[in-house]
Amino acid sequence: MTHHTESSPAENTLCGMIANQNLPHALLFTGPAGTGRKDIAMALALSLNCQNATHTEGHAPSSLSNLFCGKCKSCRKITAQTHPDIRAIQPDGTHIKIAQIRELCDTLLSKPLEARYRLIVIQEADRMNTQATNALLKVLEEPPLGTHFVLLALQPSELLPTIVSRCQVLRFRPLPREVVACALMEEFSLSKPEAITLSALCGENLGKAKEIANSKAGASRWLLARKWLAENLPMAGRGDVAHALSFAEIIGRDRETALSNLALIRHYLHDLMMVNLMPSAVANVDLIDQIKNDAARLDANRITAMVDVVHLAKMRIEGNSVMRHTLEVMALELMGS
């Protein structure tokens, strides 16, 4: 991956646990809605089971997304929610019921079918009724080998202390991007999606985001430019040669503009890779519908190849290659199948 959104303290803790091979068998993720608890639980399942994962012991990666490829059989099954060993339990009606936990306990009697590490995610764990809680407690006391539990709740106080005491609690806070976005909205006339996008594209760097919002072009025009780029990216089967060449001309008016446009394109392609794996990592939140459509249309290998093409163009332009030619080659390669 060429770009990483800043990871939260909770995610950093998980990365450290994986690197040190001391991931507890029961975790409790707490925090308000929208803090990415479910996404991180999913990323954890991917990280623990990716067939292409290269874990270096003792060396903690900066983000869980560094630990899975998104392409192997395990990653694909987990993302499609068809992996037999990665289970999500959620309330059946108003509560998580005893029958659901009993059924879960039955499957836990046998070894994982495919996974290196089985992961059971209990969503809205505060909505387990007493019977279900007691049944779960038994499993948490004697967890089956190779099985990890992640419980999700708003606050530890919403669960029985006996459950909480068997879990390692990780608190999730609002993402820095939301904090930066609020500051931007106070100072500039940006809509919330615009402010969140600007924050994400600037790596949650408030100073940089303000600079863009302040510049003579203004944040709205900058965001429009990015929208234009995403729409006109000469994607597979979408563009023709003339379109690709005019795309290259428009994005490369001068060297500085070209490099900034390439950075925006890279963010967009990164979003295409992340939208199904870790939606909270998507930067262009205001373009989410288009991102979903494009991600469904292009396969992961194609997107990775496009990222490489854009990266190579950036290196060449930084290395003072003839800019127009470099951008034309890039646009034609992006267009090709």
Ligand SMILES: [Zn+2]
């Ligand atoms: Zn994988």
